[in-house]
Amino acid sequence: MTVAVTSPTAIPGTTAAKKKVNYANLGVGAAMNMFEVTTLGQPFEVIKTHLAANRQDNMVTAFKKIYQRGGISGFYQGLIPWAWIEASTKGAVLIFAASEIEYVALGSGVSPFAAGMIGGMGGGLAQAYTTMGFCTFMKTVEITRHKATGATAQMSTFQVASDIFKREGIRGINKGVNAVAVRQCTNWGSRLGLSRLAEETIRKVRGTDSAIPLNVWEKIGASAIGGGLSIWNQPIEVIRVEMQSQLKTVGRPEKMTIANCARWIWKTNGLKGFYRGSVPRFGLGMWQTICMVAGGDALKKFVNEKYGKN
Template sequence: MAVQRITSNEAQASKNVSHDHFFLWREFVWGAVAGAFGEGVMHPVDTIKTRLQSQAILNGLQNQKNILQMVQHVWQVDGLKGFYRGAIPGITGSLATGATYFGVIESTKKWIEDSHPRLRGHWANFIAGAVGDTLGSFVYVPCEVMKQRMQVQGTITSWSSVPVKNGIAINPGTQMYDYYTGMIHAGCSIWKTQGVKGLYAGYLSTLARDVPFAGLMVMFYEALKDVTKYVEQKGISSPNWRVNHSFEGLVLGGLAGGLSAYLTTPLDVVKTRLQVQGSTLRYSGWLDAICSIWATEGMKGIFRGSIPRITWYIPASALTFMAVEFLRDHFNERVSNDNLRDVRRLSVDKKSLQEVS
């Protein structure tokens, strides 16, 4: 009976430890909430970025607008509603991406470090971020396609007056694709006219952008955290002073997101153009798109929209990491050190009992 009682206590203590360290559903929830929060707040900036990158397809290469001109145009033509077109599919996609991103990162990183010690550190962070984002792409990409098409459309009045299609004048009132009244209508319309291929337009280009972006962002974030810890140890005299995790997530997340966003802007330009070009293809694929943009628009075209992209990702990443760190600190249940000691003690007792028997 003594052995049975100890075994029961050990199981309970082990359960508590597992609850603390491997209860991954909370990471999925915190990631989803944080991702949706960041997307919702920064969606108007993303709308401007999407319109800047896609205007060559919708209006031809001539007279392309800069950032201020595009902001004025959206406000004058579509009003406040124009800045929030596509917000629902955008938030839906961010829910899925944030959940898989943060939910998978820690477990993947631990597995990599345990099974492949040589990949510890920056490589483990990069791979974990890339894996998390890849898994989320199955939900994120269709939402991204719907979001971006709704963003470039603006209001039904402005979309009906688009005078150019692939650089060729068209009759007023005709569009590259139907006007979407909402997310469900957009999804059904794309499915009906283009099938799965339409919903996953630019999928490989999205992975080509998001996998390195996600990997770089986690790698930069963890590297910056290491630098912060080093500075705390070397430069702070007071042992009671420490950086608040939420504030750390805000600052370091913003820096990591902004740097990663700039480095992957060319990939974002290609992805956006492939996703908004409609049924009449302007580009035959990723390679054709990058070569065509470079030949006709040069470096400026390759990095078009980089400023609003960085402007979006710095606060969006900052808010996302801040929210995750805040939720982790305030809602994750903690297992006391006594329980951890109990597990070690019970493990030893079990070994001793086995030797006696």
């Protein structure tokens, strides 16, 4: 999900000095991802995933069940090791891919909004297929598998992963990766694009040009807008969770594809089933985008000033 992307300095349709992607910037992406997921990110993720997998539950019921599973630590299920592994790798992938694509798009003459959207989409796809598939699947397994009773209750997270691999091979531990890719592509296309659009709108409202940077609160506000409005693709997220869920339900297709999963959700929960978990995902989207766009830009500026510019 999430990463700080270096804002290209190009004016649409012109040639600009290209910002170098170096190890310092890759480290910024990884660090901000770790901060985001370890603070509010994983609790939002757990609540969102629970509601998407248990579509009969409301928010209050979800809080109660999650707390009963493990107290406060129940809201951090899947954080160690899967969310940490995912966060420490996907940020580097996204910062590289999205910033390079956004730079090229701006240089070709498109608007900052379009360039941000194209860069975010490309970065999201790269992120999903290189680092996120397995980790996202295992996070969902940890959140949805039963732990209170039965043989699997005694299995560690690595034993569960090994068991799935033995039974289903590489496809099994990457189950739902195509849905993850669609989600990340639309997530970061929207988040980065809408954040750039919000930044440009703020500049127009205050009557300044693009050369003058936004202040901290303006940057946070633009990022929050971009992250919050990106909730439109919640149906894709519900499909992704259902494909990766370990909950057993009578009549549920054994071999899940995006198409038959969507039919199953419609059959069992109707249209509203595709929007379960929207509220925590709204909060998650805002927090991720604030951390990774506003926070990431600020951290990159600090690193570049202290250790040398790109």
